Amino acid sequence: MRKEQPSMAAIPRHQSARDRQIRRLAESSFRASETSLFNKLEAFPRFATKRSLARFLARYEIYRELLPVGGSIVECGVFNGAGLFAWAQFANILEPSNHTRKIIGFDTFAGFPSLAEQDEEPLREFAPGDMRGDTVEALKASVAKYDAERHLSHIPNVELVPGDFLRTGEAFLRKHPHLLVAMLYLDFDLYEPTRKALELFLPRMPKGAIVCFDELNCAAFPGETQAMLELLPVRELELRRFPFDPWITYAKL
Structure with a gap:
């Protein structure tokens, strides 16, 4: 597996503690959802960040x-x-x-x-x-x-x-x-x-x-x-x- 590379939004000096918390919450809420992967993709505004939207x-x-x-x-x-x-x-x-x-x-x-x-x-x-x-x-x-x-x-x-x-x-x-x-x-x-x-x-x-x-x-x-x-x-x-x-x-x- 290739090492993940950061986007501009994930570069340390462009991030606050709140930014890092939002990323963790986005990832954890996506993993915690018990619906199918397809249903998660269809509900993308639920999991995507405000920045990406x-x-x-x-x-x-x-x-x-x-x-x-x-x-x-x-x-x-x-x-x-x-x-x-x-x-x-x-x-x-x-x-x-x-x-x-x-x-x-x-x-x-x-x-x-x-x-x-x-x-x-x-x-x-x-x-x-x-x-x-x-x-x-x-x-x-x-x-x-x-x-x-x-x-x-x-x-x-x-x-x-x-x-x-x-x-x-x-x-x-x-x-x-x-x-x-x-x-x-x-x-x-x-x-x-x-x-x-x-x-x-x-x-x-x-x-x-x-x-x-x-x-x-x-x-x-x-x-x-x-x-x-x-x-x-x-x-x-x-x-x-x-x-x-x-x-x-x-x-x-």
């Missing part, structure tokens, strides 16, 4: 804004799949016949590949291999479950791309020269892959497309903001956020 709602609001925009959804940094499968579920619910809207997830599935000088922060609390989520095989099993519920299940619309994005990004575009991007969700956390993603995908994003950042203006991951400042005209952007989620920042192009 708030992020789900934020993603829903963003998806509603991109509905009129042509193109696919590219998520850079999959981790355990909360974002990728939120987009996929919204696609299946809100536009089940839009078979050209693909949801593409890039990740090493092995944690951070490396850190650049621009990623250095005073506490130096991250290293290569950190922030590793679930395996690509486990996530593909979840894609199979998702496809079973889809209207056009014979046309795949979720693709996982494993490996270092500095190598896989350009290779993916060579195989998919038709790609347009309606939304780019940047959650690599690090400078080099974030900058590379902006370089590759911004020219493929039409007017009205949405670019999202998961750790913008975050002291723990300065490289993400640095990449944005180098590739986007920040003075011309209306950077938006939600009052109920402190992390997600997005802009319409």
Whole structure:
């Protein structure tokens, strides 16, 4: 079994004693419930934290804004799949016949590949291999479950791309020269892959497309903001956020 990696919410300096208590209560209440595992999943608001539900709602609001925009959804940094499968579920619910809207997830599935000088922060609390989520095989099993519920299940619309994005990004575009991007969700956390993603995908994003950042203006991951400042005209952007989620920042192009 792989060692569990923390999310941003579980990093010690981002947690209070109350946060740790909430996590323990969430896990213990899930284990204590005597109903079936399927029934627990169906009752997910009972067990999920306010934070995870708030992020789900934020993603829903963003998806509603991109509905009129042509193109696919590219998520850079999959981790355990909360974002990728939120987009996929919204696609299946809100536009089940839009078979050209693909949801593409890039990740090493092995944690951070490396850190650049621009990623250095005073506490130096991250290293290569950190922030590793679930395996690509486990996530593909979840894609199979998702496809079973889809209207056009014979046309795949979720693709996982494993490996270092500095190598896989350009290779993916060579195989998919038709790609347009309606939304780019940047959650690599690090400078080099974030900058590379902006370089590759911004020219493929039409007017009205949405670019999202998961750790913008975050002291723990300065490289993400640095990449944005180098590739986007920040003075011309209306950077938006939600009052109920402190992390997600997005802009319409």
